[in-house]
Amino acid sequence: MRRLLALLFVLPFVLVGVVAWRVDRAARSEPSTANAQAIVMLGARVLPSGHAAPALQYRAEKAAELYRAGRAPLIIFSGGSSRGLPSEASIARALAIAAGVPATACVIEENSHSTHQNAVLTLPLLKERGIDEVILVTDGYHLLRARAQFERLGIKTQPVASGRRLGTTDWLVQTVREALALLRHPWLLT
8 A cells, every 4th residue: 555655646756757858858859940931939928017038038039030041931929918018929029120020021919828829829820821830939948838739730840949048947947837737738748
């Protein structure tokens, strides 16, 4: 009986550890260098001041960098707003324009509030443009879950990490958070 109780106690930690390892592995994988029909940049927090938090800043800069490198002719910024603040998508679009991306190459989706909603609400924007393959930009720790959400909808993705570096504690917190999110939706791990 003790062994069974010990196993039941240890098993959740093992599961989280295995999934966290997969999250970290996806974050560290070499990004594709192939071109795509569009770049999709996933939103991140907006500060109470209405400015981009570091995650959003890095993601917008990476999307702009990929656009300027000729990797895709269009960027779709996905991310809604909360507490009366500007949307994540609109702030990221402004950052990309300031970094040299023409406004005509920018599309925003500003109603999503989760990774799942990013994928679902971006899908019609892609379909109306005949796009079925994208470069997906988000933080490294978020790539595994984000890619799974988009690919479950039939969107081929080339995941690219934003390049934001986290300290050990932040990396651990975000990696475990992602592992827990994936364990809540295990179909994303297939």
